[in-house]
Amino acid sequence: MTIYPLPSLEDNYIWLIQDNDSSDVWVVDPGDAKPVQTHCAKHNLTIKGIIVTHHHWDHTNGILALKCQFTCPIYGPEHLHPKLVSHPVKEGDTVRIFDLDLTVWETPGHTLDHICFVSQDADHPLIFCGDTVFRGGCGRLMEGTPEQMHSSLSRIGTLAPETLMYGTHEYSLANYKFAKSLEPTNQRLIDSEASCQELRGFVAPTLPTTLELELATNPFFRSSVPTVVDAAAHQLNQTPDYTPAGAFAQIRRAKDLF
Numbered sequence: 001m002t003i004y005p006l007p008s009l010e011d012n013y014i015w016l017i018q019d020n021d022s023s024d025v026w027v028v029d030p031g032d033a034k035p036v037q038t039h040c041a042k043h044n045l046t047i048k049g050i051i052v053t054h055h056h057w058d059h060t061n062g063i064l065a066l067k068c069q070f071t072c073p074i075y076g077p078e079h080l081h082p083k084l085v086s087h088p089v090k091e092g093d094t095v096r097i098f099d100l101d102l103t104v105w106e107t108p109g110h111t112l113d114h115i116c117f118v119s120q121d122a123d124h125p126l127i128f129c130g131d132t133v134f135r136g137g138c139g140r141l142m143e144g145t146p147e148q149m150h151s152s153l154s155r156i157g158t159l160a161p162e163t164l165m166y167g168t169h170e171y172s173l174a175n176y177k178f179a180k181s182l183e184p185t186n187q188r189l190i191d192s193e194a195s196c197q198e199l200r201g202f203v204a205p206t207l208p209t210t211l212e213l214e215l216a217t218n219p220f221f222r223s224s225v226p227t228v229v230d231a232a233a234h235q236l237n238q239t240p241d242y243t244p245a246g247a248f249a250q251i252r253r254a255k256d257l258f
C-alpha cells in the first residue's frame with residue numbers, strides 16, 4: 001500500500017491510498033474531482049472508495065463527480081448522508097481499506113462533524129486527520145469550542161509517537177512562523193522549519209508529519225508548557241491561563257491574530 005498526495009485548489013492535498021498489487025485506489029477528502037480524474041486516467045487507476053473527514057467544500061466538492069464515474073462507496077460523517085455519503089460512520093466504526101482497518105474517531109473542534117480515520121496497526125500507524133492537525137498547527141475553530149479541540153488533540157496525542165499524520169493543507173511554513181514566535185530557541189522547531197523550506201523549494205509536500213515531531217514542535221500540542229502559554233498570553237496582552245482548555249484557547253487566539 002502506498003499513500004501519496006495530489007495537490008488541489010490553492011493549498012489542499014487529496015490523499016490517494018493505492019494497493020501495490022493492483023490498480024485500485026481510495027481517495028481522502030476530494031475537494032476537486034479534476035486532479036483525481038486526471039491522475040486516475042493517466043495511470044489507469046480505479047477508485048474503490050472515498051473517505052471524508054468533514055463537510056467543508058474544499059474536502060467534498062469532488063465527491064459526486066467521482067461517485068458517478070466510479071460508482072464507489074463514500075464513508076463520512078452521518079449528516080452528509082445520503083446526498084454525499086453513502087456509508088455514514090460514527091465513533092468506533094471501522095472502514096477496511098485493502099488490508100488496513102481504519103477506526104473512526106470523532107474529533108470536533110474545527111467543525112462539529114469532524115472525524116479522523118485512525119490505524120493503530122503496529123506496522124501501519126497512521127491517521128487521516130483532515131483539518132484537525134497540520135504540521136505545526138491545528139484547524140481554526142470554525143464551529144467547535146476550545147474545550148472540544150483540546151480534547152480532540154489530547155486524544156490524538158495518545159497515539160504511538162511514530163504515527164504518520166496525513167493532514168490536508170500545506171500550511172507548514174506559515175504555522176512555523178507562529179510557532180517560532182512562541183519558542184524561538186526550540187531546536188527541533190528550527191530544524192523542522194529548515195527541512196520544510198528545503199522541501200517547498202522543490203515544491204514537495206511537507207506532509208505527512210509524525211506525532212513525535214508534533215509533540216516537540218506544534219504549539220497546540222504544547223499547551224501544557226508554561227513558556228508557550230506565557231508567550232501566547234503576552235502576544236494577547238493577557239494574563240496566562242494555565243488551565244488545559246484555557247491555555248489552548250489563548251494559543252489559538254494568538255495564532256488567529258498573528
